[in-house]
Amino acid sequence: LVASSYHALLDNPVLLTKPDTAGFWVANTRVTLAVLDLNGTSRAADFKRELEADMAAVARFLPKLPVDHYTFLAMVGDFRWAGDILFSGKPSIGGIIKVARSLGSQGFGALEHNTSSLYYLGDFGSGERMPAELRVEKQLLDAAVHEFMHVITPLGLHAPAIHDFDYINPTMSQHLWLYEGVTEYFAQLIRYQGGRLTQQEYLDVMRGKLAQGEKFPNDKFSFTEMSRNVLDKPYKDAYMHVYDRGAVMAWLIDAQIRGTHQNQRSLIDVIMALHRQYGPDRPFEEAGFFDAFCEVAKTPGLREFFAKHVEGREPLPYSEALKLVGLEYSAQGSEIKAINPLDAGKNDLKVKVTNLGMTRVVKKVGPEEWAGLQLGDEVAMQDLVAARDAASESTMKLPVTRSRTRVVLEVPVKTETVARAHYLSVANEALWTAFSTRP
Numbered sequence: 001l002v003a004s005s006y007h008a009l010l011d012n013p014v015l016l017t018k019p020d021t022a023g024f025w026v027a028n029t030r031v032t033l034a035v036l037d038l039n040g041t042s043r044a045a046d047f048k049r050e051l052e053a054d055m056a057a058v059a060r061f062l063p064k065l066p067v068d069h070y071t072f073l074a075m076v077g078d079f080r081w082a083g084d085i086l087f088s089g090k091p092s093i094g095g096i097i098k099v100a101r102s103l104g105s106q107g108f109g110a111l112e113h114n115t116s117s118l119y120y121l122g123d124f125g126s127g128e129r130m131p132a133e134l135r136v137e138k139q140l141l142d143a144a145v146h147e148f149m150h151v152i153t154p155l156g157l158h159a160p161a162i163h164d165f166d167y168i169n170p171t172m173s174q175h176l177w178l179y180e181g182v183t184e185y186f187a188q189l190i191r192y193q194g195g196r197l198t199q200q201e202y203l204d205v206m207r208g209k210l211a212q213g214e215k216f217p218n219d220k221f222s223f224t225e226m227s228r229n230v231l232d233k234p235y236k237d238a239y240m241h242v243y244d245r246g247a248v249m250a251w252l253i254d255a256q257i258r259g260t261h262q263n264q265r266s267l268i269d270v271i272m273a274l275h276r277q278y279g280p281d282r283p284f285e286e287a288g289f290f291d292a293f294c295e296v297a298k299t300p301g302l303r304e305f306f307a308k309h310v311e312g313r314e315p316l317p318y319s320e321a322l323k324l325v326g327l328e329y330s331a332q333g334s335e336i337k338a339i340n341p342l343d344a345g346k347n348d349l350k351v352k353v354t355n356l357g358m359t360r361v362v363k364k365v366g367p368e369e370w371a372g373l374q375l376g377d378e379v380a381m382q383d384l385v386a387a388r389d390a391a392s393e394s395t396m397k398l399p400v401t402r403s404r405t406r407v408v409l410e411v412p413v414k415t416e417t418v419a420r421a422h423y424l425s426v427a428n429e430a431l432w433t434a435f436s437t438r439p
């Protein structure tokens with residue numbers, strides 16, 4: 001193997017192992033995936049099934065896939081021992097400390113390249129109580145579309161500081177809103193438009209990003225100031241906000257472009273036009289990029305939006321922008337929800353929280369108990385959340401572990417009105433449908 005330059009060497013990771021591979025075509029692109037699982041589990045076939053669906057969604061979203069071949073390389077570490085400690089029912093403090101020490105230094109994550117991406121995932125076993133987020137496939141899927149979309153930006157659309165990256169004295173670009181924010185925004189939108197996320201799941205994800213993004217220290221520095229100085233304190237502590245506040249910024253920008261152009265033009269059209277104009281070999285001008293972007297976007301008010309909310313420190317105008325895609329935003333909203341039958345304040349019982357907060361065990365049942373719960377019943381929080389979300393007007397199906405057997409209780413539904421910060425609801429069906437479907 002020969003690399004033409006140091007840059008090319010870094011851009012082409014190699015996975016040398018006994019083969020566990022799979023491949024498929026999506027539109028004009030050959031996708032290959034290769035997995036090294038340190039405990040020997042063969043995973044390529046499972047990964048392929050999931051990735052194929054995600055990549056089909058990407059192909060529907062983009063006018064043309066930007067590469068003719070692409071490789072996903074994944075290494076899966078063996079953390080079943082940690083899964084056993086955490087999800088066995090009675091984790092000891094010593095065990096938890098051991099897990100935290102070990103996992104904190106592991107560096108799970110992913111990195112994008114021009115025609116590949118590399119993943120380090122963890123196998124936490126298949127314990128019944130393991131949160132769904134920790135499944136190996138879920139870890140891969142949470143990152144795969146995002147990493148693939150990096151082929152567009154920053155790899156195909158970037159500033160000189162990235163083009164001629166100085167590995168010894170790096171200068172950072174102010175455009176993290178574009179490189180990470182837009183990329184993460186697209187990753188979620190692609191999965192939603194492609195049917196990989198339901199409307200509720202998509203709105204929950206974006207609401208979560210909105211809430212988390214509000215923690216960005218906007219009073220101390222702006223998003224571009226953070227980006228330029230992201231290697232230094234205190235800016236680097238705010239880096240993770242590129243994935244929440246950055247993605248929300250991209251959402252608001254998309255909404256404004258759609259609003260101006262009656263949904264005939266959206267953010268991806270603008271990004272692809274810029275991608276054609278610049279491309280991997282021609283960096284844009286760092287300082288003039290907001291103007292270059294607005295020239296292509298042809299959206300009145302957008303330059304002011306960047307000046308005030310991305311370069312500046314003003315709060316993001318959620319209501320105004322999201323209205324353009326048919327959503328109503330309220331800083332404090334409320335919704336009617338099925339009452340949590342394990343809430344000791346609302347049911348006649350006592351519960352104990354175990355398993356790092358992930359399980360509730362019924363410790364005492366009084367005469368007024370109304371849900372059918374019994375002494376010793378164990379309920380996983382993820383089951384409780386799913387049951388409340390899926391509850392119909394009259395019943396909720398709640399899975400419970402009762403004397404080591406899983407039974408599903410038919411719990412009568414009682415409702416309450418709960419306050420929710422950053423509440424989003426669909427207010428204009430036509431606009432929301434246009435947003436939800438790729439023309």
Ligand SMILES: [Zn+2]
Pocket residue numbers: 146147150179180183
């Ligand atoms: Zn990224």
